[in-house]
Structures are given as C-alpha cells and as structure tokens.
Amino acid sequence: MKERVLNPYIGGILVGILAILIVYLTTVLIGDTKFLGTSTTFVKMAGLIEKFFVHDISNQYYDKVKLTIDWQFMFVIGIFLGALISSILSGSFRIELVPPIFRERFGNNFILRAVFAFIGGIFVAFGARLADGCPSGHGLSGMMQLSLGSLLAVIVFFSSAIIFANLIYRSRR
Amino acid sequence: MELVLGLVFGVIFGSILTLAKVIRYEKQVSAVLLKDMTIIKFMFSAVVVGSIGVNVLYQMGLINLHLKPMMIGAIVVGGILFGLGWAMTGYCPGTSVAALAEGRVHALFAILGMLVGSMIFANLYPYLKPIIEFGNLGKITIYQYFNVSPYIIIVILAIFAIGIFYFFETKKL
Numbered sequence: 001m002k003e004r005v006l007n008p009y010i011g012g013i014l015v016g017i018l019a020i021l022i023v024y025l026t027t028v029l030i031g032d033t034k035f036l037g038t039s040t041t042f043v044k045m046a047g048l049i050e051k052f053f054v055h056d057i058s059n060q061y062y063d064k065v066k067l068t069i070d071w072q073f074m075f076v077i078g079i080f081l082g083a084l085i086s087s088i089l090s091g092s093f094r095i096e097l098v099p100p101i102f103r104e105r106f107g108n109n110f111i112l113r114a115v116f117a118f119i120g121g122i123f124v125a126f127g128a129r130l131a132d133g134c135p136s137g138h139g140l141s142g143m144m145q146l147s148l149g150s151l152l153a154v155i156v157f158f159s160s161a162i163i164f165a166n167l168i169y170r171s172r173r
Numbered sequence: 174m175e176l177v178l179g180l181v182f183g184v185i186f187g188s189i190l191t192l193a194k195v196i197r198y199e200k201q202v203s204a205v206l207l208k209d210m211t212i213i214k215f216m217f218s219a220v221v222v223g224s225i226g227v228n229v230l231y232q233m234g235l236i237n238l239h240l241k242p243m244m245i246g247a248i249v250v251g252g253i254l255f256g257l258g259w260a261m262t263g264y265c266p267g268t269s270v271a272a273l274a275e276g277r278v279h280a281l282f283a284i285l286g287m288l289v290g291s292m293i294f295a296n297l298y299p300y301l302k303p304i305i306e307f308g309n310l311g312k313i314t315i316y317q318y319f320n321v322s323p324y325i326i327i328v329i330l331a332i333f334a335i336g337i338f339y340f341f342e343t344k345k346l
Contacts (some may be wrong), residue, residue, distance in 0.1 A: 008211045009338070011193025012218025015186065019219065020226030022182050023236045030175045033237040036186060038267040039291075046291035061298035071179040076270055078183015083196065083271035086188040095276045099198040099263065114282040120261025121269070121286020122293065123254045128266060129294040130251030130301065132241045135265045139216055142241055144223035145231075146315045146326050149243035153252055158205065160256020165205040168260055 019144055026071070034071050035145070037137035039128040041076040044068070105169050131156075187271050196271040198263035198280075205260060210337075210346040217334040224330065228323045240314065246307025262286070 006014075019036060026034035047062040087093040097110045106112055128134040131153050133142060139157070142150025190196045195212045203209035230236045259265060262283040264272055269287065272280035294301075316323040340346075 006192035008214040009218045012215040013222050014189050015219040016222025019223040027236045042287050043291045046288045061295035071175045074176045074179030075183035078180045079187035080270050080274045082184035082187025083191040083274035086191045087275040093276045113279050117262045117282035118286040120258040121283040122290035123258025125287035125290030126294045127251045127255030131248045136267045143220040144227045145238050147240045148313050148315050148318050149241050153248045156252025160253045161205040161259045164257045164260035
C-alpha cells in the first residue's frame with residue numbers, strides 16, 4: 001500500500017498552529033498555560049514504577065515533579081494512540097526489529113539493536129533531565145517562547161548528536 | 174478537563190509526527206548524519222509559526238510563559254549526554270513512544286532505557302546540584318538577553334529558516 005506522506009514543512013506548520021492552540025485553550029479552559037513536552041512524563045512513570053516496588057522512598061526529584069497523572073502524562077499517551085491510529089490508516093504501520101541504517105552498519109542483529117537502543121535511552125533520559133528538556137520541551141516549546149536556555153540546548157543536542165552519530169555510523173574504510 | 178485536553182492534543186500531535194515521518198529512526202539518524210533534513214525542516218517550520226502565535230498571545234496578556242532557566246552547566250553536560258544517547262537510539266522521548274506505536278518494536282528498548290535513565294537521574298539528583306547550579310542565569314529569553322523586541326528575534330529566526338530551507342532544497346537534503 002502506498003503511504004500517504006505529509007510534507008515536513010506542512011507538518012511543522014500544523015504543529016506550530018497546534019502549539020498555539022494548546023497554550024491558548026489550556027489557559028482559557030484550565031486557567032494554566034500548558035506547553036507541549038514529553039520527558040518529565042518518563043520521570044513520573046519511572047517514579048511510579050519505583051514506588052510500586054519500594055513503598056517508602058524519599059526522593060527530592062520525584063517530590064519536585066510530583067508523581068501524578070497530569071496533562072503531559074495524558075499527552076504522551078495521546079502521542080502513542082495518535083501514532084497507532086494514523087500509522088494504521090496511512091499504511092505506514094510495520095513490525096520492524098532492526099532499522100535499515102543500523103542493519104547496514106552492524107548487520108541484522110536484533111539483540112545488538114536492542115542493547116544500543118536501551119543504553120542510548122539511558123543517556124537520552126539522563127541528559128534530557130539534566131538539561132531540563134528534550135527536543136519537544138526545549139526544541140519546540142522552549143524555542144517558541146524564544147528561551148535562551150532552549151536555544152543553547154538545541155545547539156548542544158544537535159552538535160553532540162552529529163559528532164557521535166558520525167563516530168557510530170560512518171565506518172572507516 | 175486537563176486530562177482530556179492532554180489526551181486530545183496528544184493524539185493530534187502524535188498523528189502529525191507520524192504522517193510527517195519525523196518519528197522514524199531513519200529520519201533522526203539521517204538528520205544528524207547530515208543526509209536528510211526532514212526533521213530540521215519540520216522543527217524550524219513549527220518554531221517559526223509557533224513563536225509568532227505564542228509571543229503575540231503573551232504580549233496581549235492572554236497566556237503565561239513557562240521558561241526553562243538558562244543553566245549553562247546543566248544544559249551543556251546534559252545536552253552532550255543527550256546527543257550521545259540520541260545518536261545511539263535514533264529516538265528522543267516523544268518519538269520513541271510514537272515509533273513503538275508504528276510497529277518499530279526496537280523502540281520499546283529505547284523507552285525502557287529512558288525509564289531507567291530517569292530513575293538514575295532522580296536518585297542522583299541531590300549529588301548533581303553543583304552541575305545544575307553552575308552558570309545559572311535564570312529564566313531569560315533571547316530578546317531580553319540582547320535587549321530587543323521579541324519580533325526582531327522572530328524575523329531573524331524566519332530569515333534563517335528560509336535560508337537553510339533554500340539550501341536544503343537546492344542540495345536535495
């Protein structure tokens with residue numbers, strides 16, 4: 001089936017409009033301006049899982065972010081549902097174990113890909129929490145507010161990823 | 174209400190990300206290998222459109238900003254770690270959730286890694302405070318820092334975006 005494609009410029013403009021609607025409608029309807037973001041929700045999930053196993057944890061950071069199901073938590077669940085529905089309807093849904101670029105460089109090795117994804121995921125979340133945001137929170141919401149910290153974050157995110165990606169994926173011949 | 178809005182906006186955001194293909198490992202790794210600029214086109218378009226709306230609404234007093242502080246130490250160290258992880262996983266927090274929904278099973282390991290990374294960060298948080306507080310300039314915008322109107326920054330951003338879009342299209346990136 002041919003996949004329906006959304007031009008990245010149109011997609012970006014739609015997300016820009018969506019972000020404006022989010023800040024305006026949340027202010028009008030909830031009385032508090034919400035900006036889109038995702039990485040704090042990972043802390044909440046991690047905290048809820050940790051609390052399930054260790055009941056009486058005292059943790060300053062979990063107290064700071066508050067382990068509750070909030071606006072952003074539902075937003076992340078929404079991302080999953082939206083991606084599921086639209087990928088099925090557009091025909092892009094496909095079970096994939098090893099992505100092509102990884103396969104070209106390291107072979108069709110699912111275990112190795114899983115290890116890379118897992119260890120990389122640890123750095124992603126740790127780095128995002130330290131920098132206080134990810135490409136959604138800093139890259140989209142922070143940049144739209146013209147935040148100086150977000151500009152620095154986006155520059156460092158990309159510069160670092162460009163260096164490490166070239167070390168990882170460009171094989172020396 | 175807060176939770177319903179979060180879910181609805183999340184579904185729309187997740188759908189746009191999926192249809193624009195920016196959630197894919199290939200697109201993210203190719204961007205930092207400087208081969209395919211789809212996600213840069215997407216992010217810049219969103220930021221230019223969103224920044225106009227967000228700043229007009231803010232200047233009219235209709236919304237509040239949620240600026241993240243300019244913490245030079247935390248953003249640089251966190252950003253470098255994030256870039257390493259991003260190059261390894263090919264996903265950021267928001268896109269990992271959407272990619273799993275699109276059937277990219279390996280994204281599950283990225284999500285698990287991000288949960289572990291969040292847990293590690295939350296538990297080390299008291300010890301990380303010296304890095305977090307290093308070079309903290311507080312919540313400041315780009316236009317406050319340079320003491321100009323926000324619209325000047327938006328115009329510069331838009332001109333820069335159009336320039337790189339033109340470059341990407343002529344180079345077919």
